[in-house]
Amino acid sequence: MTIRNFEDLPLCPEVMKGIEELGFTELFPIQAQAIIPLLDGKDVIGQAQTGTGKTAAFGIPMVERIDPNNKKVQGLVLAPTRELAIQVATRISRFSKYTKLKVLPVYGGESINKQIRALQRGVHIVVGTPGRTIDHLKRGTLNLSSTHIVVLDEADRMLDMGFIDDINFILSRVPKQRQLSLFSATMDKSVMAMCQRYMKDPEEVLVSKDEIALEQLNQYYMVVNSRNKLDYLLKMLNSYNVEKAIIFCNTRRGTDWLARKLRQHKYSAEPLHAGFTQAQRERVTRGFREGKFDFLVATDVAARGLDIQGITH
Incomplete structure (x- = not known):
């Protein structure tokens, strides 16, 4: 049976309260197909573009599966740009509003000392760009030894931007017993090679092009000189x-x-x-x-x- 609504998901009351406050009711295709496997701890490959609800698709299961009483970093999301890292962290904070989880975006262009202080106070989920995440790892201010959920958001964009070595380095610092999910607008050879290298029997959620296109948008083009x-x-x-x-x-x-x-x-x-x-x-x-x-x-x-x-x- 296909789950169509958020209220049908096996989520705790605190997470459901945050979702309801955001006005979420029906699931987008990427959410309907990805959330249950992620809640079950499976690796997931998801094809989805920005604006299709993919942050909720991976963010809600992450929030549900993290222990708020453990102040160590349990969840990590890697994003290609500072703007996306901030955006994803903000969204996950809204999902987790009533769960006592702490979410921290880490990115360049902002004082690293401010981020270090937040990490020292205790953070459950880090959403970071590869460069600043590695900076914290090398300084010893970020410890991923307790991280059991990792998400690569917009993986194709990160690979296009040359972050493959950075991703490899970061994943080497995460326990082998972990859940890894990857979300990408396209599934080219480089993305699939990464899936084959790091994932264990992943669930494939390959949303069709018709479903990826936002239904609430009318799209037009004009050919001009x-x-x-x-x-x-x-x-x-x-x-x-x-x-x-x-x-x-x-x-x-x-x-x-x-x-x-x-x-x-x-x-x-x-x-x-x-x-x-x-x-x-x-x-x-x-x-x-x-x-x-x-x-x-x-x-x-x-x-x-x-x-x-x-x-x-």
Whole structure:
């Protein structure tokens, strides 16, 4: 029998209270197929893109299976970017709101001493980028000897960014008796090679393309000459009641140029790309979230993992 609703899952009252407070009722496909195997302690390979509910798919079973009375790090999530690490940690904190679990994001661009103090006080779940996670391991400020649940989030992106050696190093510090789950938008040879190396009889949750596409989004495309892109974009913004949008560009230079052009045409816009410092990135994303400007012009990597309410396009 397929489980369709969160209330049908075998979860403790504290976790269910957090889920209900978030307004979650029906399961997305990735959740319906992945949560039970993860609750059972199985390794899982999940195909899912950002926005399909995958954080709940791995975060809820992790929260359910961790002992709040043990102050050691029991769960580890690796994410490719600082923004995604912060986003995932925030979501897991919401699921675990009533469980007494402590969740800590660790990433570069923030004071490592602040993270060290939090680790010393006791943390149950660490959500980190590979680089900063290794930094803590080498300093001895992060101990993974009690970690029995590991998640590789957006594994294809981490491999594309050259983190394979970092992932191998981190996994070497985790006990062999562990649960490993991997979530990826694509399943290429490098991702499957990692699964074969580290996983034990994994459950495969390969969501079809139709299910991966968000049902609440209408998707359109327009073929235009590159020289006319700006003109068509301005017409679209005027014609389709675009109130708050993320506009993607391929390059850093392109994001800066387009944001400047939009401002010249009286649109409130800011760029976001990997050339920004962490403080600059947080200032821009906070401003967009708080409605200080309406259009975020971003590269794909920079905008990955953002959770912004009220976006119309």
